[in-house]
Amino acid sequence: MRRLGLMIAIVAMLTASTAHDVHSQDVSASSEYLIKAGFIYNFANLVQWPASTFPQPDSPIVIAILGQDHFGTTLDRVLEGKKVNGRPFVIKRLKTVSELLKSVAELKDYQILFISSSEMPRLAETIQIVKSIPVLTIGEAPGFAKNGGMINLILEDNRVRFEVNVEAAKEADLNISSRLLALARIVPQGAADGRKAE
Amino acid sequence: MLTTNYPETSSAGYVQRALALAMVTLLFVASSPAQNKIDVTTMSVEDLMNMQVTSVSKRTQKVADAAAAIFVLTQEDIRRSGAASIPEALRLVPGVQVARIDENKWAISSRGFNGRFANKLLVLIDGRSVYTPLFSGVYWNAQDVMLEDVDRIEVIRGPGATLWGANAVNGVINIITKSAKATQSALVAAGGGTEMQGFSTLRYGGRLNKATAFRGYAKYFTVAASNDPLGRAANDNWNSLRGGFRGDWTPDGPDSLTFQGDLYRSRFGETLTVPSLDAPYSSTFPNRGRISGGNVLGRWTHTFGLSSTSLQMYFDNTNISDNSLFTDRQNIFDIDFQHTIHVSDWQQFIWGIGYRSIADRNNSSFVVSLLPDHSRLNEVSGFAQDEISLFDKRLQLTIGSKLEHNDFTGLEVEPNARILWNITPNQSVWTAVSRAVRTPALTERGLQLISAVIPPGGPGNPTPLPVEATVFGSNQFKSEDLLAYEAGYRVQLTSNLSADIATFYNFYTHLRTAEPGAPFLEVNPAPMHLVAPFVAQNKMHGGTYGAELFADWRLVPKWKLAGSYSYLQMNLRKDATSLDPTADNPGPSSPRHQFYVRSSLDVFRRLEHDLIVRYVEQLPGFNIPSYYSVDTHFTYKLPSRIELSVGSRNLLNKQHLEFVPDFINTSPTKVGRTVYGSITWRPE
Numbered sequence: 027m028r029r030l031g032l033m034i035a036i037v038a039m040l041t042a043s044t045a046h047d048v049h050s051q052d053v054s055a056s057s058e059y060l061i062k063a064g065f066i067y068n069f070a071n072l073v074q075w076p077a078s079t080f081p082q083p084d085s086p087i088v089i090a091i092l093g094q095d096h097f098g099t100t101l102d103r104v105l106e107g108k109k110v111n112g113r114p115f116v117i118k119r120l121k122t123v124s125e126l127l128k129s130v131a132e133l134k135d136y137q138i139l140f141i142s143s144s145e146m147p148r149l150a151e152t153i154q155i156v157k158s159i160p161v162l163t164i165g166e167a168p169g170f171a172k173n174g175g176m177i178n179l180i181l182e183d184n185r186v187r188f189e190v191n192v193e194a195a196k197e198a199d200l201n202i203s204s205r206l207l208a209l210a211r212i213v214p215q216g217a218a219d220g221r222k223a224e
Numbered sequence: 225m226l227t228t229n230y231p232e233t234s235s236a237g238y239v240q241r242a243l244a245l246a247m248v249t250l251l252f253v254a255s256s257p258a259q260n261k262i263d264v265t266t267m268s269v270e271d272l273m274n275m276q277v278t279s280v281s282k283r284t285q286k287v288a289d290a291a292a293a294i295f296v297l298t299q300e301d302i303r304r305s306g307a308a309s310i311p312e313a314l315r316l317v318p319g320v321q322v323a324r325i326d327e328n329k330w331a332i333s334s335r336g337f338n339g340r341f342a343n344k345l346l347v348l349i350d351g352r353s354v355y356t357p358l359f360s361g362v363y364w365n366a367q368d369v370m371l372e373d374v375d376r377i378e379v380i381r382g383p384g385a386t387l388w389g390a391n392a393v394n395g396v397i398n399i400i401t402k403s404a405k406a407t408q409s410a411l412v413a414a415g416g417g418t419e420m421q422g423f424s425t426l427r428y429g430g431r432l433n434k435a436t437a438f439r440g441y442a443k444y445f446t447v448a449a450s451n452d453p454l455g456r457a458a459n460d461n462w463n464s465l466r467g468g469f470r471g472d473w474t475p476d477g478p479d480s481l482t483f484q485g486d487l488y489r490s491r492f493g494e495t496l497t498v499p500s501l502d503a504p505y506s507s508t509f510p511n512r513g514r515i516s517g518g519n520v521l522g523r524w525t526h527t528f529g530l531s532s533t534s535l536q537m538y539f540d541n542t543n544i545s546d547n548s549l550f551t552d553r554q555n556i557f558d559i560d561f562q563h564t565i566h567v568s569d570w571q572q573f574i575w576g577i578g579y580r581s582i583a584d585r586n587n588s589s590f591v592v593s594l595l596p597d598h599s600r601l602n603e604v605s606g607f608a609q610d611e612i613s614l615f616d617k618r619l620q621l622t623i624g625s626k627l628e629h630n631d632f633t634g635l636e637v638e639p640n641a642r643i644l645w646n647i648t649p650n651q652s653v654w655t656a657v658s659r660a661v662r663t664p665a666l667t668e669r670g671l672q673l674i675s676a677v678i679p680p681g682g683p684g685n686p687t688p689l690p691v692e693a694t695v696f697g698s699n700q701f702k703s704e705d706l707l708a709y710e711a712g713y714r715v716q717l718t719s720n721l722s723a724d725i726a727t728f729y730n731f732y733t734h735l736r737t738a739e740p741g742a743p744f745l746e747v748n749p750a751p752m753h754l755v756a757p758f759v760a761q762n763k764m765h766g767g768t769y770g771a772e773l774f775a776d777w778r779l780v781p782k783w784k785l786a787g788s789y790s791y792l793q794m795n796l797r798k799d800a801t802s803l804d805p806t807a808d809n810p811g812p813s814s815p816r817h818q819f820y821v822r823s824s825l826d827v828f829r830r831l832e833h834d835l836i837v838r839y840v841e842q843l844p845g846f847n848i849p850s851y852y853s854v855d856t857h858f859t860y861k862l863p864s865r866i867e868l869s870v871g872s873r874n875l876l877n878k879q880h881l882e883f884v885p886d887f888i889n890t891s892p893t894k895v896g897r898t899v900y901g902s903i904t905w906r907p908e
Contacts, residue, residue, distance in 0.1 A: 028493075056719075057275070057719060060264055060276050060719065061272055063264055064264025064265065064267055064275075065269070065272055067265045068268070068269045068272065072269070093420045104263075104264055104265060106263070108265050129647065159676065185273060185274065185275065186272065186273065186275070187273060205269075206269060207276065209269050209270065
């Protein structure tokens with residue numbers, strides 16, 4: 027009887043201790059997006075935007091996630107309370123390209139546009155919209171960088187690697203630190219299939 | 225394709241205690257979850273690039289939905305362990321007992337009943353059963369794959385009979401290789417060491433067109449002889465050569481085809497002791513054997529919406545030639561059809577039918593013979609299983625049964641019922657009740673095996689004639705039955721810490737015994753002798769229970785710890801009518817306690833280190849002491865797609881025996897320290 031009591035107590039404690047965790051984190055998201063969130067934070071640190079992008083010294087770095095959001099709450103959790111050069115983060119979510127078009131006026135206030143794999147069919151259109159605006163485009167699908175995206179996060183050997191299209195970043199007046207470039211796989215624009223994104 | 229099964233309910237106090245103990249351990253392990261959360265913003269880009277996306281969540285995600293004690297060994301787990309063979313890889317599976325008898329023989333079982341001819345574990349490679357109907361077990365020295373091309377090894381402890389049929393009694397091992405699309409490059413690997421003296425592997429993968437991918441491989445290794453218990457060089461060296469191919473056709477559209485095959489040949493040695501009718505009534509000598517075979521398999525899958533059908537056919541040929549004992553040639557043809565119907569969002573119905581034909585032809589020796597010397601067996605089976613989700617998929621019910629007809633015992637029914645409850649998104653409990661049978665093997669019906677000749681006037685033989693103790697199969701031998709109760713609990717405590725507990729109570733009836741019969745006089749072969757027969761019958765019953773705990777903890781992105789503890793208690797008793805002279809309870813064939821702790825550390829970006837400390841309790845019945853083994857493995861990845869590995873198994877060099885042979889008296893050999901190195905090149 028005593029043993030049964032002990033077991034019930036243990037089970038109750040265990041249940042309570044983990045139930046608490048359910049709220050604090052999105053367990054369904056795989057570690058993949060936790061790692062990707064880490065990359066995004068690092069990119070914010072290692073990419074230089076033109077001074078004109080930020081109205082105030084403490085203006086936030088605005089990240090927009092376009093398309094199906096696989097991060098869940100991971101990105102919000104990771105960036106909560108974090109600052110880069112005194113700038114906090116603000117995360118927005120845009121379901122579709124048309125929503126992106128609607129907010130085109132605000133577009134210049136965005137620093138990072140994360141383009142979900144779900145938006146790949148409309149990539150050319152999306153790239154066209156943000157072209158020459160200093161917003162860092164980050165993708166996660168094969169062909170993203172070579173078709174005009176700036177940084178592409180790819181899965182390889184169960185690890186996250188990244189490609190950089192230096193030309194695209196330069197066109198948007200973004201300066202990617204050499205430290206980052208040293209670790210990246212550099213992708214020439216339109217290289218693989220010989221066609222320019224334009 | 226492979227998932228589902230198993231359960232337990234604990235009625236015994238011991239099971240409760242084991243469960244309570246496991247939970248306390250879990251609680252202890254989990255006591256500081258908060259600081260385990262990774263803060264990725266403190267990590268450099270290099271760190272992040274090194275972080276593995278893998279397992280913790282992916283594995284538990286998938287496994288979390290099975291109402292069964294399921295464990296998945298990933299490609300990464302296998303590669304980083306340095307395992308050079310399937311048996312070595314299986315040492316990392318909770319609840320599975322793996323023991324090496326000599327360099328080319330293993331005893332592998334799940335939840336007890338271990339032995340070289342262990343007969344309650346079903347093993348499949350890419351859907352092809354490698355369980356031999358000869359003795360209802362696995363010739364481990366004939367089973368190999370290119371380990372680099374293994375996608376995963378899924379192990380289900382407990383019965384899986386409803387889906388996999390008779391003989392999936394205590395467990396099912398599914399070895400699943402990657403699709404040809406996932407092996408689109410060349411791979412060259414070679415290496416050697418003190419045990420496996422040399423090995424080389426070659427694979428090439430390519431595409432015929434957008435929809436068709438293929439690969440071919442060849443693999444050779446040679447293993448040195450080890451030492452017998454007296455420290456003398458044994459004769460257990462062996463080598464193996466195999467090659468194969470796989471093609472996958474996956475066009476846009478609902479259909480896909482897989483076609484694959486292998487050819488292999490192993491030559492092995494052993495020190496064999498056989499009885500004889502003349503003084504000194506036994507002889508011991510080096511013996512050689514050969515096992516070879518081939519298989520081809522085709523699978524057609526058709527999907528429509530969320531429903532699908534699959535038709536699989538294979539042909540498998542195995543030739544065994546153990547020089548001084550026995551030769552056997554077996555051809556198996558198997559066809560299976562399976563239909564998964566997505567009835568609604570909350571209900572899925574699966575049914576299937578199968579047919580299997582086994583043709584056997586064998587040649588006997590004085591010591592071993594099998595009657596008839598050629599035979600053909602047919603098995604027909606069908607199953608249906610319904611999976612229902614309730615309460616927003618938080619509760620899942622699975623009910624199903626297999627019906628199977630075989631030539632020995634007729635119709636067998638193998639039902640199961642399972643419940644899984646997702647208490648919260650990150651913890652679930654499950655329970656199941658199932659029945660499984662192990663149908664008789666050819667040897668249990670027609671074997672004649674002389675296990676010893678007792679000299680005239682020797683111990684237990686007052687007669688002036690030699691007495692031949694002979695094991696006979698019997699056409700009265702029936703199926704062994706299992707009724708299994710299982711329960712388990714899984715929890716994802718944080719995104720980097722998960723744990724899994726499974727407990728079981730198995731009740732067996734009609735287990736095999738060897739019943740003594742009336743001795744009789746035999747004139748031929750000369751000299752005249754008495755035969756003391758021991759006939760296979762089904763006169764043992766009893767319960768086994770146990771618990772298996774597995775936990776996986778990524779402390780920091782670069783360091784993962786995994787650990788497992790398995791507890792097993794067997795209480796088997798002969799029926800009152802049994803006269804079998806051997807003791808009750810063959811339990812000692814399997815350790816009561818085993819555990820391991822594994823550390824996987826990414827030392828630098830390119831350097832990985834793995835350390836495995838393993839403990840296996842003594843086998844008192846075999847006079848095998850408990851042992852610890854420490855294995856270590858380093859991998860260095862050069863930028864040029866070259867990977868270098870070095871490692872050592874049983875680093876502490878405590879030379880020890882792990883097991884002893886049964887039925888066939890070969891010399892067991894000691895496991896000592898081994899070191900090895902290898903180089904793998906994956907040109908682009």
